[in-house]
Amino acid sequence: MTANLDLLSFLERVPYARFIGMRATLNGDEMTGVLPFSEHLIGNPSLPALHGGLIGAFMELTAIAQLSITGPQSRLPRTVDISIDYLRSGRPVDTYARALIKRVGRRIANVQVEAWQEARANPIAALRGNFLVSPRGGDEALPGAAGTH
């Protein structure tokens, strides 16, 4: 229930998430980001293909949303750095993304995201990022938080 509220509140709260039209589905505390296709998301009008930067932005938001669900934050996680690999052209159809939280420290969370369209086994892009996290309640750390940074 809490995860659902955190996810809904995230999607409602972030204007840019609404601008790109991002949605999500939730199974327990595992979410799948959903980006319904829309004409304004196109980067290459000839093929047509989704804009690469936009795909990166969608994966980045998916990471931040997953972090917000997994451990309630006092403020939204802040991107420190991201590295995006573009694997296949993004077709003009819906896109999905799943974030895997690799590690959460006291301040930094490391997250990997994959985005796909028709086939989960054929991702269109992958992102790895480090995010500054602010667990709610001060001492209360995110599950898995231990050790340095």
Add this chain to the structure above:
Amino acid sequence: MSKDDLPGAPVTTPMARALGMVAVSVSPDIVVKVPYRDDLVGDPDTGVIAGGVVTTLLDHTSARAAAAALTEETSLATLDLRIDYMRPSKPGRDIFATAYCYKVTRSVAFVRALAYDEDPSDPVASAQGAFMLDSDAGREAGANLTPVQRKPRVKE
């Protein structure tokens, strides 16, 4: 977006248009800006433009820098992009990006870019990207409209 005659670069893309991107300069440096808008904000508590907007702007500006460095018109697609976010942009400020292509090979163009809101020497983000040349690779217009063909499983 102002007219430009950069070889290979579309004058604008739907995503660039939707973000309100404006070409600020094409020579000697490529500079593109996204004017501040409330619907592009990432954190409503701070009013700061979303990181995703910066990512998209850096990708776009880098592609244009790559196109400007080419002598022949060709399709371009991002291969990879690395972005370091150095500081949040200031609330209410327009975001600028400038990029330059430092190496072109037969298949790949390598680009560095910076995003800033006031002064390029105090950047919001720094990026490095690689772009595939001739990325359409013979695919015709509309090639992405047909679903990807799945190879049928055939038992020998």
